[in-house]
Amino acid sequence: DTGVSQDPRHKITKRGQNVTFRCDPISEHNRLYWYRQTLGQGPEFLTYFQNEAQLEKSRLLSDRFSAERPKGSFSTLEIQRTEQGDSAMYLCASSLGAGGFYEQYFGPGTRLTVT
Amino acid sequence: KNEVEQSPQNLTAQEGEFITINCSYSVGISALHWLQQHPGGGIVSLFMLSSGKKKHGRLIATINIQEKHSSLHITASHPRDSAVYICAVRSQGAQKLVFGQGTRLTINP
Numbered sequence: 001d002t003g004v005s006q007d008p009r010h011k012i013t014k015r016g017q018n019v020t021f022r023c024d025p026i027s028e029h030n031r032l033y034w035y036r037q038t039l040g041q042g043p044e045f046l047t048y049f050q051n052e053a054q055l056e057k058s059r060l061l062s063d064r065f066s067a068e069r070p071k072g073s074f075s076t077l078e079i080q081r082t083e084q085g086d087s088a089m090y091l092c093a094s095s096l097g098a099g100g101f102y103e104q105y106f107g108p109g110t111r112l113t114v115t
Numbered sequence: 116k117n118e119v120e121q122s123p124q125n126l127t128a129q130e131g132e133f134i135t136i137n138c139s140y141s142v143g144i145s146a147l148h149w150l151q152q153h154p155g156g157g158i159v160s161l162f163m164l165s166s167g168k169k170k171h172g173r174l175i176a177t178i179n180i181q182e183k184h185s186s187l188h189i190t191a192s193h194p195r196d197s198a199v200y201i202c203a204v205r206s207q208g209a210q211k212l213v214f215g216q217g218t219r220l221t222i223n224p
Contacts, residue, residue, distance in 0.1 A: 031210070033210075033211065033212075035212075035214075037156075040216075040217075041216055041217075042119075042201050042203070042214030042215050042216045042217050043158075043201075043203075043212075043214045044214070045211040045212065045213070048210055048211060055210070056210065056211065058211075089156050091156070091158065093158075097210070103148075103160055103163050104148075104160070104212065105160065106150075106157070106158035106159070106160070107157075108155070108156060108157045109156040109157065109158075111156065
């Protein structure tokens with residue numbers, strides 16, 4: 001399967017712990033997006049990369065959140081000192097992003113539960 | 116007021132019924148997406164459109180740019196259509212998607 005993959009699919013952690021999620025986009029896609037979805041809501045934008053450059057960050061992305069895409073391929077999202085409010089589904093998407101009309105392809109998501 | 120509003124939030128129908136889900140947005144857009152999300156979280160793109168109408172199987176999506184409104188129709192609905200349907204827009208000049216809250220559709224046999 002050559003779609004977007006995310007790891008892990010589920011993560012349960014205790015409040016105050018650090019967690020890191022990984023996203024592997026479709027191989028030729030140069031744009032990668034992170035979204036967060038809480039129960040009963042639509043996804044919300046967190047950040048996006050074009051190749052290795054992080055071009056936009058949402059105000060939702062507090063100082064405890066950091067995202068990287070070191071070689072322009074896979075990306076990681078780290079949450080430090082997790083809080084119960086961080087419990088959500090974290091979705092990754094990728095696109096070709098050649099400008100104009102493009103489609104974002106979503107991964108299966110990582111469901112985070114902070115206890 | 117959210118940039119993207121969907122209605123209804125929940126919809127229950129009988130198998131075979133014609134389904135309409137509505138999406139209104141408040142900003143100028145370059146594209147509107149209709150997405151489907153099944154339990155477990157995976158999101159699948161159904162349509163991406165910037166004008167007119169698109170059809171794929173039993174699904175039809177329309178958009179009226181002047182009225183800032185889009186509809187997703189499902190003909191001859193089936194229990195396997197049960198899912199959350201999400202409308203998302205990409206503002207002109209922006210890269211990120213802004214999502215509606217989703218419409219939870221349940222089709223009973």
